[in-house]
Amino acid sequence: MNSVFFDHATIDVWIAEDAPLVDLTTHLLAVGGQQARMCLSIRSASVAACTEEAARIVQHCGGQVEHWLTSGTPVAADDVLLAATGHAADLLRAWKVAQNLLEYACGVAGATARMVQAVQAAAPGVAVLTTRKHAPGLRRIALKATLSGGAFPHRLGVGETVLVFPQHRALLGGWDALAERLAAVAHALAEKKCVIEAHSLDEALHAAAAGADVVQFDKATPEALRAWCPPLRQRHPHLRLLAAGGIHLGNAADYATSGVDALVTSSLHHAPPADVGVRVVPL
CATH class of the missing domain: 3.20.20.70 (Aldolase class I)
Structure with a gap:
């Protein structure tokens, strides 16, 4: 569901709020250069929401998105909302921004579906x-x-x-x-x-x-x-x-x-x- 418009600048502001300069942990551990896969999974039944924007967060950070569930999709426990590959540094930069977005949006979407x-x-x-x-x-x-x-x-x-x-x-x-x-x-x-x-x-x-x-x-x-x-x-x-x-x-x-x-x-x-x-x- 892409009916709500998010411009590129908004996505970049979200990323810059969490990682404006350097990911110090990734830099110190020297793990950023290797190829990795990241999966974001939901732990209880809900409704997917803002997965498209989470995918864009990953892409803006340099990762390649393999799969995501469309917003509005009912999800069961352990369903993968989004999977991506790329340099570990890129995925780790996107990690918490995408996770926070999905936790809020899916929580609201699930509660909305139950009320409706x-x-x-x-x-x-x-x-x-x-x-x-x-x-x-x-x-x-x-x-x-x-x-x-x-x-x-x-x-x-x-x-x-x-x-x-x-x-x-x-x-x-x-x-x-x-x-x-x-x-x-x-x-x-x-x-x-x-x-x-x-x-x-x-x-x-x-x-x-x-x-x-x-x-x-x-x-x-x-x-x-x-x-x-x-x-x-x-x-x-x-x-x-x-x-x-x-x-x-x-x-x-x-x-x-x-x-x-x-x-x-x-x-x-x-x-x-x-x-x-x-x-x-x-x-």
């Missing part, structure tokens, strides 16, 4: 959407990992969608002012949906009246959503409903059956890393 499976089993058709709430610099990796696990992005950046938070309403002066502003700029939203965050049924009704195409409930319980969704859909049948805030694998199925169209979650970005073992042997 749980949601689809409980409520087929309800989507799992991932947010942009993660550490700066991780967006491409987090996005590719969650896509590999079967989720979709909620919002990749503030320029992508219109999403009105209470902070925006406060600056405008309230619901009436928001409705007036959205009506005035409706022509500019011809190709966009307007999403408005709400924390109660009353706020959701205000949001729909103000011109929302989508209401995003923040930190509402599944029980509350079961009470709020039917009257909202009855009054506004074309309104789409999202649940966000506090959603994780343990409660995702409960939220999926609450009446919403999709779940918005940040928890997948913080999944435990996969355990990826690395074996380097001389040829």
